[in-house]
Amino acid sequence: MEIKPILSALSRNKTGALLIALQIALTMTIIVNSVFMIQHRQGQMDRESGINEADTFILSYMGFAEDYNEKTQLIEDLNFIRELPGVVDAVQTNSAPLTGGGWSMSLATETGPDADDVGTAIYFVDDHGVNAFGVNLIAGRNFTADEIIWRERTSTKWPGQGVITKALAADLFEDDWQSALGKTVYISETQPINIVGIIDKMQAPWNGWSGVERTLLVPSYTEFGGARIFIRTEPGERDRLMTEIEEQLVANYKGRLIRRVRSMEEVRTDSYRSHNGMNTILKTLIICLTVVTALGIVGLASFSVNRRKKQIGTRRALGARKLDILRYFMVENFLITTFGVVLGAVMTIGLNMVLVDMLDLPKIDWYYIPAGMAVLWFIGLMAVFGPAKKACQISPALATRSV
Amino acid sequence: MFGYYLRLAMLSIKRNPILSALMVAAIAVGIGASMTTITVNYAMGSNPIPHKSEQLFAVQLDTWDPNQPFREPDTPPDQVTYLDATALMKMAPAAKQTAMTKTFQVIEPQGEDVIPFDALGRAAFGDFFSMFDTPFLYGNGWDRDSDDSLAMVTVLSKETNEKVFGGENSVGKFIRIGGKDYRVVGVLDDWNPIPKFYDVTNGPFNDSEDFYIPFNLVASLELPRSGNTNCWKPSNEDGYQGFLNSECVWIQFWAELPTESEQEEYLNFLNSYATQQKELGRFPRPLNNRINNVMQWMDQQGVVQDGAKVVMWLSIMFLLVCLLNTIGLLLTKFTTKSGEIGLRRALGASKSTLFVQHLIEAGIIGLMGGLLGLFLAMGGLQGIAMLFGNDVKDLVSLDTTMVATAIGLAIVSALLAGLYPTWRACSIQPAVQLKTQ
Structure with a gap:
């Protein structure tokens, strides 16, 4: 290999080489970090909420008429909806996973203001909650109908029973989730809640919260001036029932305003809209960047071929084969690209450190670096292939024309 | 050439x-x-109110949990409690100031076939309008007497006025909000500051509200609230009064302080007020009260x-x-x-x-x-x-x-x-x- 003459030729014309190397380094820095961010977000989006999202929707209404009686209206609505053909179950709740708005409290295994506590999301449900959400009860039991209490907006009293997620159980009882069953935990510092059941998985409403897997179900109907009803249908019946139930409820009682009827699929899309948006932006950036960098390498390589026409002609006249010329340019580009990707690896790690600081992103996994280097090497070689091919076509006669 | x-x-x-x-x-x-x-x-x-951004101050009082700050690093809560909001409104030395919160109610337009709709409102003091330079299409804001006398008055957004009154001058007319009749005293022109600096807690890029009512009505009518509420300590008593007396923060508080001496005086007042409250067993954290002008506030709240x-x-x-x-x-x-x-x-x-x-x-x-x-x-x-x-x-x-x-x-x-x-x-x-x- 003629590495030595290539290096000495390069050292005489640093600019072009430096431009390519810098471009490659920057491109690698941006691409690798973007891919990492995309993967990270995708990982968050792929987390399961633990509930049935395919056949479910949420309907919320607000009572406003003088004769609106919250308690009787709610029970009437629930009975009406549960009886409808196609409905699997329905429950009144304050919120649902992915909705972004909800209630949170701290739980502790001891009483008092200084006890170590664990934050958790709270869903108010009745004995139909487990079935309507479609969550799996893996230990203990569901609530019974006589455990459900009525909760006013400003009440500070909590019911005595709770069902918690496995993740919350593990966080409360030192990773031994099974031991949580039957234990008492304290809410609002002093009020006891007996853990009667444990469910496998159900996310808190906030997808960006670090405690998103921690959830507590408590047996309550809420009197918050309206209701939010979570409905699960037979597969394929959801869309029909979404419109039908809305119309029926309006027909049944006009003193309320149906505010929103959203399927859980819509809720998920809305919830991760900015994740999705960011990923699309980053993907677009990656594509544009790859194209621009590749074209840039083509341009610069053509430049260096043009400048060295005479030299190439001379070499050809002196007996170099076309293959030698091709190899010369490929090796030269390989050297430049190598310099670029090594610089790029350092810059990639540097940018990742900044991002870790700014976005609470984890540190980049090591294998992203060699993968990025390989991709850039490949792009570099592909881009230089065209101009190098052109260089082989230069005829030896060119060398004889002047000088 | x-x-x-x-x-x-x-x-x-x-x-x-x-x-x-x-x-x-x-x-x-x-x-x-x-x-x-x-x-x-x-x-x-961007600066949502360039000509006044250095005179308007968001007020922060550190009433939070002795064991941990509201937000690292040692940042006081972004909203204040009802106890403090009412005390500041009475005693704090600012020419103009307002406590405010978000409310959520149903508006019932009159007429047979008009459908009621849900609307977001802002409960604030009468000085809100002149502090934030809101443009009026018709009428004006309400005066301080209306604040004190719990007058049932309202200012509507242009959009709400169009929906309910067809865009005509509705000053003096009545509108039914949350089952109660309010007299319209003013209608705003288009007003939608970006970012919505006066309430970044509930979304810095949300639209401005559909109607405005006196803040004192929230407590007296026990109006439904819809804004962010944060509590660190369980409340001692049940019911609405218990909530009002609790350490929960849910009120945005702004003061207009044009000169440096007024700003200094105001901050001194906050600190002496907090010291006083400490004697009553409140404000368990070290003194950490702040006033931030608009751009400082945007920065602290991470709006970008x-x-x-x-x-x-x-x-x-x-x-x-x-x-x-x-x-x-x-x-x-x-x-x-x-x-x-x-x-x-x-x-x-x-x-x-x-x-x-x-x-x-x-x-x-x-x-x-x-x-x-x-x-x-x-x-x-x-x-x-x-x-x-x-x-x-x-x-x-x-x-x-x-x-x-x-x-x-x-x-x-x-x-x-x-x-x-x-x-x-x-x-x-x-x-x-x-x-x-």
């Missing part, structure tokens, strides 16, 4: 259409991407999201790659012209004339790239509006500042990128160049 150089530049650009197109495209893509993200960041970080900042810097790096590219392409281009340059030098053209001529060529490429980039940025902003929906709809328009920035950035970039290749091209030795022909 300039005209002649322009013609030469155009000719030269036409001579290598592919190379020229590549350069224009590289600059356009770079400008398009970076201007899209710069525009979003610029809108997020870090994710948006990162994407902006990435796209600026992308522009840098595009410029490196343009440098490379211009080098290529000017080298192919070395024969012509050598000839002109030999015929007596000075280095500086040639330099100016080629810089003009680079500038034209920059201008074209900038214009094309501007269109790309418009497309990019449309794309962002589609991707992110309602949250960003006010952040995705190019104003004249941004258009000028884009074109300026493009030309400066192209000239910077053009400098080195031009210098290289002009330092050709005419003798050597001509000899090799």
